[in-house]
Amino acid sequence: MEVVKNVGPPTGLKRTLFRLPLVLYRWGFGWLFGRRIMALHHIGRVSGKRRHVVLEVVSYDADDGSYVVASGWGPGAAWYRNVLHTPDVIIQVGRRTLPVTAVPLSKDEGADVLVRYASRHRMAAKYLLPRLMGYSVDGSEADYRAVGELIPFVRFVPRT
Template identity: 55%
Template sequence: MTVFPAEPNRPRPPTGWKRLVARAPVHLYRAGLGSLFGGRMMLLIHTGRTSGLARRVVIEVVTHAAAPQSWTVASGFGPQAQWYRNLRHTPQATIRIGRRYHAVTAHFLAGAEGGEVMARYAPLHPRAAKALCRYMGFRTDGSVASFRAAGERIPFVRLEVAARSPKR
């Protein structure tokens, strides 16, 4: 099994023209073209913890469960990502997948649960799993055990559809 550094080198968010390119999916969603991403990407609309304004970010869906309806996502920039910190402050958010909106509540996964999520995700999407680990500074040997160990240190969030009140 691969040995991880004590604290991986966390990637920094892009700036300048790279930020414009990284934000392009948000603009595609705003233009009504979110269905181009299928179910692999979602638009997360969350509340800024300082400003209280609506913030938007497009993130990759790691897993989706139909009942109860939920989506699991990973913070590629670690726990310092703005969207992650904002959800910690205000866990209620809205997601858009394709053309559908869902009110969700964020639940932060413990390390062992994140390891299981990554262990299931890696065989289904090996290139994306390796890229995520490499991007976050983790070295994996391609085994499920090494992905599980990396997943224990990657911040995962499960976004569950908020319970609806019964119609009257």
């Protein structure tokens, strides 16, 4: 595994395309994404304002109802820093709106999550996601494990 380039958050047209699912969630069409895309509603750590972002769900645990996402732009992503600061947030997945608590995963847990994701979504894992995030992988478990240790992951656990 090698780092290809330092990829930052999208700008311009790419940013608009990445945020399109958020518009669909606002219009009540979140069900179109099933459990693959979720909307995260959180509070800005500096501004205190409500913020919204859409994220790909990397893993879902039916036993406890938790969802895992990756911070593809790294630990500097605003949403990631915001949920570390204020972990009690709201997510929308499909037609469900849930109060959850954000729990960061360890590097080992993140590696395990990415390896499982790659086995379920081979094309996205090998060609699309690593390139968007700035990594080149050969498709081996060792490569996915190495990338998974570099990417911050967060588990959103339903509050009771």
